Amino acid sequence: MTRLTLPAPAKLNLMLHILGRRADGYHELQTLFQFLEHGDELSFAVREDGEIRLHSTLDNVPHESNLIVKAARKLQALGSCPLGADIWLKKVLPMGGGIGGGSSDAATTLLGLNHLWQLNCSEDQLATLGLSLGADVPVFVRGHAAFAEGVGEILTPVDPEEPWYVVLVPQVAVSTAEIFSHPELTRDSLPIKMRPVPKGNSRNDCQAVVEQSYPEVRNSLNLLSKYTEARLTGTGSCVFGAFPSKAEADKVLALLTETQTGFVAKGSNVSMLHRSLQKLL
Incomplete structure (x- = not known):
């Protein structure tokens, strides 16, 4: 039985501005996605009986309820696949960390099974299918760093710098629904019209609410900010800071790991999932 093994990379939100709440309850936002050379790993093998077994x-x-299973079933239906x-x-990436674990796993499932089942679905079809699973899934399907608008699905490829990051992982899962429903969440940021995103726009509008609700996250931000600009990614618990070299990032993480859990990873504008898939072609 041949297995196909593929990575499911983490992502960072290098900025996240919330422009307003839509009538359907979702929020209009602008964000900047970049991938990390760090993530989960999924392996797939074909079954002849049509069963999906995680x-x-x-x-x-x-x-x-797992997004991996949901993604596989939706792809089966789309491709009328027997x-x-x-x-x-x-599993490597923390749940509720804001670095895209579940969404990335779903995207890797869509792309991996599309290849394994030889369905020949287009990237556009898979991105649309991914959006029905979660707002962050399309960027993982596309596989390129992007400026995102709408609920996160309108993507413009960008190429920001690719530094080394220290990512701290506070031992708490942050609820996206809780943060987006918080009465004190900023919802009136002015849209950025310039491309690429001007420097100085790196704030995350969710950060203040997350810090207020989760002291563990505030503590991690305070510790990392002694060495570099520390930011929250997405609505999750993970915080990150950029460094020009792996040696500098490793040094800072070593100083912090007495009280913190975290990792060092390089930023990447092309996801390691897509680089793996290219080797299969």
């Missing part, structure tokens, strides 16, 4: 369990996530899959997940 062999790795996550705490408090029922099998049928085949199934066994799927194994090596």
